Amino acid sequence: MKKIRILGIAPYEGMKTMMQNLAAKRKDIDLTVYIGDLDKGVEIARKNVDKNFDVIISRGGTASMIEKITDIPLVRISLSVYDIIRAIKMAENYTGKYAIVGYPGITETAKLLCDLLQYDIDIYTINSVDEVSGLLSDLKKKGYQMILCDMIANTTAKRLGMNAILITSGDESINIAFDQASRLYKSYFAIKENNLFLEKVMGEYDEKVMVYDKTGQLKLSTVDRDNLEAYTKIAEKELEASFKTNNRKFIKRMGEFSISVTSKVSSISNSTYVVYCFNENHNLQSSNRFGISYLTKDEVDASFFNSFYSIASPLSEMENDIRQMSTVDSPIMILGETGTGKSQIAKLLYARSSLNNNPLITLDCNLMDDKTWFFLLNHYNSPLTDSDNTLYFMDIHKLPEDRKDYLLTTLVSTNVHKRNRLLMSCATNESGGNHISAKEYINQLTCMTIHLAPLRERTGDIPQMSSLYINALNLDLAKQIIGFVPEAMELMKNYNWPANFTQFKRVLREMVTVTTTPYIPTETVESILEKEKLTAAAASIISPENEDLLSFPLDTTMTLNEISREIISLYIEKAGGNQSLAAKRLGISRTTLWRYLK
Incomplete structure (x- = not known):
């Protein structure tokens, strides 16, 4: 974090020097300090309001006056117990009548000390600058010759011909003020940054947005009240997985339509958030029925883990090929007879790829009707228009010849295979022959191929x-x-x-x-x-x-x-x-x- 820019306004020269010496020993502070008491201190503050100071540090009545004319966070240099004891000890040798005069911050501590140490010292409290002159004039008439006080009373006492011992702030009080300024700045800066971040989120996204922090608390939502409960369930269920991955994309079905959800992790100051964007897609309603399905990595893992292929390990001999092919982006054609596990290979390739945080979109060519075909080739929400997904065209040999040719032309001309990970499967016959369409896809898309052996060749x-x-x-x-x-x-x-x-x-x-x-x-x-x-x-x-x-x-x-x-x-x-x-x-x-x- 950058150094904290502090404007110091000291009531006397000694404090200015002390603040400069202490600040020079710290790596977190960039201090600019002036001497000015009361109105002069306020004028210094006015002149520096627009100079990008993060915090102002001052003392006593000057601090109270500055606080009223600026929104910059202000830290007061308090008078510690040691500061007041030092002043009392200095007055012990004074033979005349004296009293302690000051704001509550001084007098309350002084009363406590006098009670504990059994000092018989008169103490008078003031609450504004206007009270000082009248109070000191009365004390002088009553025979008081000296006062222990802060800077406001000190100046007035000298003007009235009274002696005064200024209660000065020691090193420990100034260091405490610096520490407070540091904590205040970090807190203020974090709140300011977080608010700016949330404002940016609201202005940056057109979709419905929900923002969560690491504790699972919802910090921002633009979701309408009718959908808030449903969207909250989706977001909170995915929260743990979303915080683990910088960018995710998944599809959730909700009633009559599907929702495309993207999540992004953003860190601001010391806070980390997940930003969810929800995009309702009414054209994906009941999409599974028409041959298009969307699965997340967790769903794919669960599906494979509970399947015959995980339990009996018939695909174990392909393990090395799958691992190597998962690391590249080239399209892959999976070939094999019916029932050899082509779709399971596709799931493994997806689960181990770098795009497994985005959905696996399966397009079952055997189930596609005219409505799905039109949506796939013409709609702006088609999977073919998106990027960074894994598209699995299952059983392309099931497509009519004209659609096979049209689909291949579309994939090549729109660079679908360069914007997404493309997986395809095609059945072979018992003699191992491929469909002509498979060969065309392999050649034009420059596919790698995986050949799955039939069970009769693996009797062992x-x-x-x-x-x-x-x-x-x-x-x-x-x-x-x-x-x-x-x-x-x-x-x-x-x-x-x-x-x-x-x-x-x-x-x-x-x-x-x-x-x-x-x-x-x-x-x-x-x-x-x-x-x-x-x-x-x-x-x-x-x-x-x-x-x-x-x-x-x-x-x-x-x-x-x-x-x-x-x-x-x-x-x-x-x-x-x-x-x-x-x-x-x-x-x-x-x-x-x-x-x-x-």
């Missing part, structure tokens, strides 16, 4: 992942399953897992749920995996890739066994009656096929 990890996830399922389902019998584990490892980890965790939950023994038996695994194969076969019937099967009249009122029997019969028919070929196409054994046909 299945025992470990199973154990970790079974442990979590035991807690969730109140079970005590230890694992699989050896034959059952071999079946798990040999299964194709077309939907990868998404299917694996669902199947494992079902197996743990139905098992009543410490180990999951072979029969349970066979039964559930056979259902999985038949379900996959049923799905292929309605797939555009199997147009010749679309005419099959699938009756959804039938039981699963009945549907399975119909599907097997259809595959046998398409195989020309060859049951072995039908079983191979279905991915089941001939024994299983025969059992369903009984």
